[in-house]
Amino acid sequence: MNGVVRTLTTTCELLREHGHEVLVLSPDQFMSLPCPTYPEIRLAFGRPGAISAKLREFGPDAIHIATEGPLGLAARRYCQRAGVPFTTAYHTQFPDYVAKRTRLPASWFWRYIEWFHGASRRILVATESIREELRTHGLTRLHHWTRGVDMACFDPAAPVPPEYADLPRPIQLYVGRVAVEKNIEAFLDAGHPGSKVVVGDGPALESLRARYPETVFLGRKSGRELAGCYAGADVFVFPSRTDTFGLVMIESLACGTPVAAFPVAGPQDIVIDAVGALSEDLDRAIDAALYCDRNACAEYGAKFSWAAATNQFLAGLAAFDAEPATG
Numbered sequence: 609m610n611g612v613v614r615t616l617t618t619t620c621e622l623l624r625e626h627g628h629e630v631l632v633l634s635p636d637q638f639m640s641l642p643c644p645t646y647p648e649i650r651l652a653f654g655r656p657g658a659i660s661a662k663l664r665e666f667g668p669d670a671i672h673i674a675t676e677g678p679l680g681l682a683a684r685r686y687c688q689r690a691g692v693p694f695t696t697a698y699h700t701q702f703p704d705y706v707a708k709r710t711r712l713p714a715s716w717f718w719r720y721i722e723w724f725h726g727a728s729r730r731i732l733v734a735t736e737s738i739r740e741e742l743r744t745h746g747l748t749r750l751h752h753w754t755r756g757v758d759m760a761c762f763d764p765a766a767p768v769p770p771e772y773a774d775l776p777r778p779i780q781l782y783v784g785r786v787a788v789e790k791n792i793e794a795f796l797d798a799g800h801p802g803s804k805v806v807v808g809d810g811p812a813l814e815s816l817r818a819r820y821p822e823t824v825f826l827g828r829k830s831g832r833e834l835a836g837c838y839a840g841a842d843v844f845v846f847p848s849r850t851d852t853f854g855l856v857m858i859e860s861l862a863c864g865t866p867v868a869a870f871p872v873a874g875p876q877d878i879v880i881d882a883v884g885a886l887s888e889d890l891d892r893a894i895d896a897a898l899y900c901d902r903n904a905c906a907e908y909g910a911k912f913s914w915a916a917a918t919n920q921f922l923a924g925l926a927a928f929d930a931e932p933a934t935g
Contacts (some may be wrong), residue, residue, distance in 0.1 A: 612674075612700065615699070615917075619921055638653060654678075671687055671695075673695070674696075680696075703721060730924050732752075732921065733852070734877075737873035738852045751920075756858075763839070768840030777803070779803050781865070783829075783838070787812050789848070804820075805837070838865050839864060839865065844861075859909070863909070867883065868890065870888060882900065884900060
């Protein structure tokens with residue numbers, strides 16, 4: 609479970625609530641193998657023609673390809689052979705992620721991204737910073753698709769976890785995948801006094817637990833338990849430099865907790881002065897964010913609506929009935 613999965617799951621739920629029939633072709637339906645260097649992610653491989661057969665049987669009015677992996681490649685191949693228009697989404701900084709894991713230049717992997725998305729009718733992106741980056745790579749058929757917060761779950765009244773009771777303040781929180789590309793060490797190495805809490809799991813969890821014994825690792829949380837982790841913290845720290853949005857930031861804000869982050873794509877598109885602070889010095893960002901008004905954070909976070917985000921998604925699909933988008 610991560611921000612991308614939550615986005616796709618919520619979008620599908622809302623589409624079905626509004627009467628749309630949705631077929632999801634996902635890795636759990638096919639044979640899969642562990643991804644090299646990241647075994648918790650499995651790469652799915654359908655038998656030849658399996659994706660095409662499922663799509664022909666379903667007869668969709670629109671096809672959206674969510675990821676650039678093997679299933680996405682198979683769907684892309686079907687669409688091009690059948691002359692069916694499709695949309696894609698740029699959810700993660702794929703070239704940077706793979707570069708970190710392979711220690712190869714990110715520019716090598718950008719060639720694949722340019723090729724994969726170049727045939728898409730529209731590429732759905734969450735922020736203006738990512739739009740600008742994709743434009744520099746010649747990808748100009750872009751459509752805005754933001755993210756939302758489940759306000760029935762994430763709010764300042766969520767019950768604080770008992771593990772917070774005796775922790776020295778301020779409590780500084782990270783939520784997300786515990787993996788190398790999230791740059792969590794930058795947070796754990798920060799020198800601001802108080803306590804550090806990590807919520808989430810992933811391949812780097814045991815290594816970080818051993819290296820940072822003073823940090824409180826709570827494992828994976830969801831629902832109101834996760835909301836309470838946000839609501840009880842004094843500041844949410846988002847150390848990633850490779851995320852395209854950062855859904856956890858708006859969840860934290862909806863719970864009234866300000867955000868400290870680096871001034872990179874994602875945070876600089878979301879965090880305004882009233883609800884957080886950005887700095888290349890993470891200690892400085894943490895200190896500044898602690899002065900933010902928590903009511904202002906909650907009001908700002910509540911503006912991110914899943915209903916609005918789903919309407920944006922649908923608007924991108926509606927382009928199938930028009931001429932190809934040019935910008």
